Amino acid sequence: MTVYLDANATTQVDGRVVDLVLRYMTLEYGNAGSRTHDMGLTAQRAVASARSQVAKVVDCQQDEVIFTSGATEANNIAILGLAPEGERSNRRHIVATSIEHKAVLEPLERLASQGFEVDLVAPDASGRVDPAAIIGKLRPDTLLVSVMAANNETGVIQAIDAICTGMADHPAYLHVDAAQAFGKLLSLVRHHRIDLMSISGHKIFAPKGVGALITRRRGYRRPPLTPLIVGGGQERGLRPGTLPVPLVAGLGLAAELAVQENTQRRLACQTYRSHVLAGLAPLNPIIHGEPDNTLPHVLNVALPGLDSEAVMVAWRGLLEVSNGSACTSASYDPSHVLVAMGLPEDQIRGALRLSWSHLTEAVDWQEAVSRVRDLLLH
Known part of the structure; x- marks a missing residue:
């Protein structure tokens, strides 16, 4: 799935x-x-x-x-x-x-x-x-x-x-x-x-x-x-x-x-965020943005040594994520947001945006990590 x-x-x-x-x-x-x-x-x-x-x-x-x-x-x-x-x-x-x-x-x-x-x-x-x-x-x-x-x-x-x-x-x-x-x-x-x-x-x-x-x-x-x-x-x-x-x-x-459901949705997203962070931990992700001042359902990260396009291809059929705004997804220009933050070029090139909701299903993070590690071996 x-x-x-x-x-x-x-x-x-x-x-x-x-x-x-x-x-x-x-x-x-x-x-x-x-x-x-x-x-x-x-x-x-x-x-x-x-x-x-x-x-x-x-x-x-x-x-x-x-x-x-x-x-x-x-x-x-x-x-x-x-x-x-x-x-x-x-x-x-x-x-x-x-x-x-x-x-x-x-x-x-x-x-x-x-x-x-x-x-x-x-x-x-x-x-x-x-x-x-x-x-x-x-x-x-x-x-x-x-x-x-x-x-x-x-x-x-x-x-x-x-x-x-x-x-x-x-x-x-x-x-x-x-x-x-x-x-x-x-x-x-x-x-x-x-x-x-x-x-x-x-x-x-x-x-x-x-x-x-x-x-x-x-x-x-x-x-x-x-x-x-x-x-x-x-x-x-x-x-x-x-x-x-x-x-x-x-x-x-x-x-x-x-x-009506604001509190329940927020708590569900916060819990899901902890699962995302734990799942990605073996890959030593670099988090972009102040964690304590971020929407609970969004995570922008770079995986050291990896290009975002390669990761998205590796996760195809497992995870659907983006490397920027959907409105500019047809462009391969670097994110103007991350550039404005003054981030290093390799982090900008490797940036992935993961965003979920209170309805999002659980991820097989072991498989996700395995696929990314295969990239590092090649």
Whole structure:
């Protein structure tokens, strides 16, 4: 049996979520924009319920939840959607980190090509960005600060609370890419200084193709976002188009379950982590990232003397792991995250990301170690 250890790329859909999604695909398949019949009203209620379920996870108002196709789209709306406000107010400075997901870095590159000034703050060797370094970059013309909650490659958790505190008296908008933290790090995503937050369904056992952007008000004022596409006016005009009601309903239920089962899931992942570390111990793995400040279901390691591609080939049919972000898996460029951490070239080349969930099966680590040792003998 092959064991899937790439949950940071995507999770399986929870069976309870599958049942709900299928119901809205096959039985109650109305359009949430239809107001003249019961099928449409049923769809509207499903969307409203999901909006409430997501809002409760992050402690925001229901109308501050904007459904999207996922975190990538949410990141783009948050970053590119603020650009007109920056131009209007002559605030064209942005602060982010050099370990952000490409869905943040590439929109920032576009703004830089349009005259915005982007400061990227590097992490230390543990993968953690010093919040004081972020705050130290703030200027009167800073429009936006964008910092991920937890890194998708290393699992390292960033000091969002400290950044929120440091920005308390600054008008810049704070955006947090919470794709890996939503439904997992509950207190972190509930800080009210976070203006904009991107979330993804398929990281929490919901279907692919759905996520949300949280647009938290300051008093009565919403973040001044300009939509990237127009037509239809859905989602307060920020994300027009017919809502995928089955996917939205699935995200809502998955979000609710993530809160209800948060403690049990975390403990299961911590236990599994101890098994992974014990299983890999004979290979003397080098761990990337601060172990005590990492998501309990992620481990980024290098196995001395081995290239990650060779290890993945050796584990084929036994373990499914990755050597970086799924969004850049077609590229053989070194991980920008590990490069930013200043790790040696051989460790970067040998880096493997193992990520699991509370549902992951046990691994035959004796066989896994044996296969890797065979590589060392050749």
